[in-house]
Amino acid sequence: MSKESTYIPKSGFSKWFDQRLPLPRMLHDNINAFPTPRNLNYWYTFGGILTFCLVTQIVTGIVLAMHYTADAGLAFASVEHIMRNVNYGWLIRYIHAVGASMFFLAVYVHIFRGLYYGSYKAPREILWILGVVIYLLMVITAFMGYVLPWGQMSFWGATVITNLFSVIPVVGTTITEWLWGGFAVDNATLKRFFSLHYLMPFMIFGVVILHIWSLHVTGNNNPVGVSVKEKQDTVPFAPYYTVKDAFSLVCFLILFAWFIFFNPNILGHTDNYIMADPLVTPAHIVPEWYLLPFYAILRAIPSKLGGVLVMGAAIAILFILPWLDTSKVRSATFRPLYKQFYWIFVVNCIALGYLGSQNPEGLFLVASRICTAYYFIHFLLVLPILGLVEKPKPIPESITKAVLEKMEIRNMKEKSAEA
Amino acid sequence: MSDKDPKQPSRRDFIFLATGAFAAVGAASIAWPIVDQMNPDATALALSKIEVDISQLERGQAITVKWRGKPVFIRRRTEEEIQMASRVDIDSLPDNNARNYNLSPDSAASDENRSLDENGEWLVMVGVCTHLGCVPKGQSLGDSKGDFGGWYCPCHGSHYDTAGRIRKGPAAKNLDIPAAEFINQNVIRIG
Numbered sequence: 302m303s304k305e306s307t308y309i310p311k312s313g314f315s316k317w318f319d320q321r322l323p324l325p326r327m328l329h330d331n332i333n334a335f336p337t338p339r340n341l342n343y344w345y346t347f348g349g350i351l352t353f354c355l356v357t358q359i360v361t362g363i364v365l366a367m368h369y370t371a372d373a374g375l376a377f378a379s380v381e382h383i384m385r386n387v388n389y390g391w392l393i394r395y396i397h398a399v400g401a402s403m404f405f406l407a408v409y410v411h412i413f414r415g416l417y418y419g420s421y422k423a424p425r426e427i428l429w430i431l432g433v434v435i436y437l438l439m440v441i442t443a444f445m446g447y448v449l450p451w452g453q454m455s456f457w458g459a460t461v462i463t464n465l466f467s468v469i470p471v472v473g474t475t476i477t478e479w480l481w482g483g484f485a486v487d488n489a490t491l492k493r494f495f496s497l498h499y500l501m502p503f504m505i506f507g508v509v510i511l512h513i514w515s516l517h518v519t520g521n522n523n524p525v526g527v528s529v530k531e532k533q534d535t536v537p538f539a540p541y542y543t544v545k546d547a548f549s550l551v552c553f554l555i556l557f558a559w560f561i562f563f564n565p566n567i568l569g570h571t572d573n574y575i576m577a578d579p580l581v582t583p584a585h586i587v588p589e590w591y592l593l594p595f596y597a598i599l600r601a602i603p604s605k606l607g608g609v610l611v612m613g614a615a616i617a618i619l620f621i622l623p624w625l626d627t628s629k630v631r632s633a634t635f636r637p638l639y640k641q642f643y644w645i646f647v648v649n650c651i652a653l654g655y656l657g658s659q660n661p662e663g664l665f666l667v668a669s670r671i672c673t674a675y676y677f678i679h680f681l682l683v684l685p686i687l688g689l690v691e692k693p694k695p696i697p698e699s700i701t702k703a704v705l706e707k708m709e710i711r712n713m714k715e716k717s718a719e720a
Numbered sequence: 721m722s723d724k725d726p727k728q729p730s731r732r733d734f735i736f737l738a739t740g741a742f743a744a745v746g747a748a749s750i751a752w753p754i755v756d757q758m759n760p761d762a763t764a765l766a767l768s769k770i771e772v773d774i775s776q777l778e779r780g781q782a783i784t785v786k787w788r789g790k791p792v793f794i795r796r797r798t799e800e801e802i803q804m805a806s807r808v809d810i811d812s813l814p815d816n817n818a819r820n821y822n823l824s825p826d827s828a829a830s831d832e833n834r835s836l837d838e839n840g841e842w843l844v845m846v847g848v849c850t851h852l853g854c855v856p857k858g859q860s861l862g863d864s865k866g867d868f869g870g871w872y873c874p875c876h877g878s879h880y881d882t883a884g885r886i887r888k889g890p891a892a893k894n895l896d897i898p899a900a901e902f903i904n905q906n907v908i909r910i911g
Contacts, residue, residue, distance in 0.1 A: 582856075605850075660877070
């Protein structure tokens with residue numbers, strides 16, 4: 302929050318430095334002393350986990366680029382070279398590949414936490430929109446990264462996705478050939494994807510800084526959704542949340558490590574260990590798991606242009622979410638109806654993910670259409686109407702009151718258990 | 721032009737506009753090479769024509785060749801396949817344009833307009849699904865040929881008939897027919 306700085310330079314040198322570049326002051330005010338609601342639960346630790354994921358991807362990516370060759374004839378072999386010959390190459394590549402999945406796992410938890418506690422509502426609209434921008438950049442980066450090993454899924458995934466642009470009226474083909482640098486996905490495409498895959502994480506890093514800046518202007522939302530009113534509603538970020546974030550990160554890393562060391566390929570597709578062949582399409586093209594819901598939406602629409610537009614709308618609708626939800630109550634804890642619709646929406650998204658992995662025929666196609674329709678109904682009908690008809694539960698006066706009430710109830714239960 | 725009258729454009733306004741316009745033209749002239757370098761380069765454009773020997777193909781057989789980085793299907797159709805394709809009412813097709821580069825752009829999607837020779841035996845098409853660019857199945861004997869006996873795209877479920885016309889599924893257009901001609905009775909030139 303924008304308030305008085307509490308930084309006091311301790312030595313003569315830090316005083317001298319502070320007068321010339323107040324970087325330690327900025328870090329102190331924004332990390333150590335940053336007032337944070339006292340009631341944040343573990344769902345609020347995923348921002349820290351995501352920062353860790355971004356840094357991990359950048360570090361392992363820079364190292365992989367030292368050994369990888371971006372050339373259609375050599376890329377596939379250079380990835381095998383990393384796996385077999387480079388010292389610890391297997392480890393670094395598996396961290397990077399599994400890391401992409403873990404990054405998306407964490408970002409989905411982070412997004413759904415925001416949906417549950419109404420973190421997109423005023424005054425956090427810009428914070429939310431920046432988050433959607435980061436997610437969009439992540440999707441593009443992950444897509445380009447998946448092309449680089451130049452396996453069958455890389456090649457055909459790239460073909461399908463770049464062809465989405467060919468639906469643009471009049472200039473579609475020109476744009477697609479411009480993206481490819483040829484008449485099909487080929488060497489020129491691979492090289493530009495490598496260049497952009499290296500660039501985009503740094504763009505993400507830039508938007509993350511804006512995201513955190515915006516967070517530090519509005520302050521954290523919290524599980525009861527009541528704004529911070531007085532000093533006792535907050536605790537300093539360090540040590541309270543540095544410790545909580547660190548503990549959560551360690552638990553997350555256990556899962557991360559399990560994938561890396563025991564099942565590094567389970568989230569990938571075996572066809573990507575076959576070198577790209579422009580004349581043979583694999584029997585079953587699927588994107589990585591984290592894009593399956595959007596793939597299901599794309600295939601649910603029986604028209605090419607329509608499918609692309611609806612899939613785009615599925616992400617675009619997140620940008621206007623703050624204005625679609627008409628309820629002033631942030632947290633689902635006090636919204637008995639929204640809470641139920643929230644979980645229906647979660648199940649619907651998981652169902653879309655499953656349907657995205659299946660062939661778009663028969664019952665699967667019917668189900669994809671129903672789930673796609675529901676995805677939009679949730680945003681365009683349920684959210685605007687709920688805010689008007691729902692009667693929220695009584696909302697606590699302050700964060701502190703809510704915390705103390707919870708403690709009292711717990712104490713009473715313990716006492717009655719003793720008796 | 722007086723510098724003192726605030727309503728009249730001053731020399732300074734002129735200098736501002738001239739500087740801004742000069743900078744904009746300069747930025748655009750350097751931006752275009754950076755955009756255009758991504759377009760297909762000279763080596764990609766050079767691979768535009770190929771010649772294919774089709775003397776070994778029996779009726780009912782098909783081969784796939786690579787042209788401009790894309791697969792081209794060459795199929796020598798059976799009498800039954802030609803019959804199936806000719807019987808269809810053109811107005812009932814999702815796309816009733818022939819999509820044949822050798823004909824005028826508004827030709828109807830009749831079987832004669834899709835095949836290369838007068839008997840309708842030879843079908844030459846770009847083997848790229850017009851939906852999102854996968855290679856449809858149907859060239860090999862064991863392949864699924866879809867509901868209309870032609871080609872089936874496994875990516876998003878588009879069905880093509882024995883003349884390569886879209887019949888069912890998300891694709892909106894018939895498979896493209898590239899510039900092609902018989903040089904002699906054994907060789908087809910594509911491109």
